[in-house]
Amino acid sequence: MLTKNQIKLITSLDQKKFRNQHQLFVVEGKKGIAEFLNSTFELYHLFATEPTFKVNDEKFTLITESELKKISKLKTPNTALALFKIPNTKPVDESKLILALDDVRDPGNLGTIIRLCDWFGIKDLVCSNATVDCYNSKVVQATMGSLTRVNVSYLDLEVFLKAHKNDVFGAFMEGKNVYEQMLPDKGVIVLGNEANGISATIETFVNTRISIPRFGNLQATESLNVATATAILLSEFKRGSTEK
């Protein structure tokens, strides 16, 4: 049975302010919750319509389907909703390839990008402070559990890039053809905001401007979506490592 205070707490976590205050975020659905339970993330509380997972009694509340509907953000709630603690971010490993986002705003895009980092073995995703929060429930849903395996750091991107020792690549509409570049196994790849691309301030830290060539029609779509551009760039940076 859900208490009013529990409903109030869960609902408040829609807002970044309250996620930060309580240091908690929401994961919905059995599959996602299983991934977080099997990771280093710490469970705060589990609400479910059936006792699917083995968790301490004091961390579990059996609820009805109509109670789940009250707290769920999904159109078709999937038996369970859990609150996990927001972990401390680990230090960024600057000796590896790092992906950096300059103000990506769409939760679906960030979720897809975190999933891509996981697939391509990118351990560190660094985000400008204005990038959408990775503990936003839409992002968490879109990552399909990948958030448990990618270290997402929010920081002042300008300060981070100023101190970074390796090459900084930036994705632009005009730049060197990414297919013709020697791409290293360390450094930073920066992708910009959906509408405005990489900001002028961050652009000054880019050593190499790279671009995904457009084929055929010059009238073609004005740009690729930031998540599909990320897919292609990570594939290009990583494909070499299988050929070695």
Next chain:
Amino acid sequence: MLTKNQIKLITSLDQKKFRNQHQLFVVEGKKGIAEFLNSTFELYHLFATEPTFKVNDEKFTLITESELKKISKLKTPNTALALFKIPNTKPVDESKLILALDDVRDPGNLGTIIRLCDWFGIKDLVCSNATVDCYNSKVVQATMGSLTRVNVSYLDLEVFLKAHKNDVFGAFMEGKNVYEQMLPDKGVIVLGNEANGISATIETFVNTRISIPRFGNLQATESLNVATATAILLSEFKRGSTEK
């Protein structure tokens, strides 16, 4: 001023049944409408809060913002909504590289894929009949005008592939490493449904199973999203043509 019949017609176009019956679909927003007006698509009627576009008087209705809200599917309607006629599909050019979708269901995914076809110069996208309709308003919005430059055909994919003369590549979780394959400039690349991949029937027509290797963590995300997988595969098939 909007008539009741106009509202009824526009609202009915949310459903594929009525889009087929009237052979009309909806485009919203100035930018998208401009792309369709500049294409071979035929305008049926334009509704706008200001006379932005030069169109015949009998095809234009000046409406108020509150009228636009009534007919718009967007959270923040953007001054104009137009009805265009659904064109006849052109015959598929089988001498080129073709993308085929086996029951892709998510409108956002199809929209992104059409945009990718446009970027990579893929002229023909063939879709199984159960694939989401490309004239669904969410798809049209997501294509950002690319729908005007890609010929999307709905057909019995089994019949199409049976008759196809060139190689048929299928994207699978297990298959030949796409980075190590010789990829031709003609043939068909098949991508499957979001949850189930390529169906057993369609699989029998695949000559070459290809796969995007996973890097690092074996625990990583179970699969790539179909739109990001499409991005990477089209990039791989096309990148060679810039190196020649």
